[in-house]
Amino acid sequence: MVTIASWNINSVRLRMPLVERLLREEAPDVLCLQEIKTVAELFPAAELAALGYEHQVVHGQKGYHGVATVSRIPLREVSRHDWQDNGEARHVGVELLGPQGQGMVVENVYVPAGGDIPDRTQNVKFGQKLDFLERMTRWADTVDRPTLIVGDFNIAPLESDVWSHKQLLKVVSHTPVEVEALARFQDAHGWADLGRQHIAAPQRYYSWWSYRSANWQTNDRGRRLDHMWASPELAAQATAHRVLEPARAWDRPSDHVPLVTEFTL
Known part of the structure; x- marks a missing residue:
């Protein structure tokens, strides 16, 4: 059994107590x-190692973005793609080693949010997001081994992935052009959406609630922006998936919550 978690932590140094809680629980x-x-030099490596996560790959950046994969299983970095094409730290890929890891490849990605206007002619950031997805799709065509890709995709593709399909159709993260771009990425490798494999649509499934909502639990205006997708052969080995929604109510929380998937390799 191997368990993989993914979380947009929104500043690991600020929220290290929450990371510790997740790892302990x-x-x-x-x-x-x-x-x-954060940059790699300031990443809380020692604290995570003390919790048993001594194998770490960090692709950091000062003040913005950045991804990191930490593990109790030995691993090695296998890729670090610049799908944004501007040097931002938004991806790192690792291979899990040894008998427990079985060579599983885990790709950790942070797709750009895309700004507020869903039009590349008026909003450079939206164009960058679509171009990021296109580059990621070309990469997916080359994947030739069991792979898991996880992270903040910043797109809620299904109607039941948002609190109001009708009201969010023109809001970045749920527009048809983004949903279609993500569908092309999914088709490029036949990725299985593990969240919806275990929590089938149209069941409610959110992973993000805005800080702007005064009472996120009562209003429940969530979106499923975070995903865990697997190659078909690996998806067949996923035995459980859960969304840790209570983490949104922890002290000084991230606006995202963790996802966890269990595999029998």
Whole structure:
């Protein structure tokens, strides 16, 4: 059994107590973090190693973005793609080693949010997001081994992935052009959406609630922006998936919550 967790932590140094709580309560074998907002030299490596996560790969950046994968299983970095094509730290890929890891490849990605206007002619950031997805799709065509890709995709593709399909159709993260771009990425490798494999649509499934909502639990205006997708052969080995929604109510929380998937390799 191998357990993989993914979480947009929105500053790992600020929210290290929450990371510690997650690791103590859930004890995943691997944790993929997005938006760590720190350079590698300031990443809390010693604290994580003390918790048993001594195998670490960090692709950091000062103040913004950044991804990190930490593990109790030995691993090695296998890729670090610049799908944004501007040097931002938004991806790192690792291979899990040894008998427990079985060579599983885990890709950790933070897709750009895309700004506020869903039009590349008026909003450079939206164009960058679509171009990121296109580059990622070309990469997916080359994947030739069991692979898991996780992270903050910043797209909620299904109607039941948002609190109001009708009201969000023109809001970045749920527009038809983004949903279609993500569908092309999915088709490029036949990725299985593990969240919806285990929590079938149209069941409610959110992973993000805005800080702007005064009472996120009562209003429940969530979106499923975070995903865990697997190659078909690996998806067949996924035995459980859960969304740790209570983490949104922890002290000084991230606006995202962790996802956890268990595999029998």
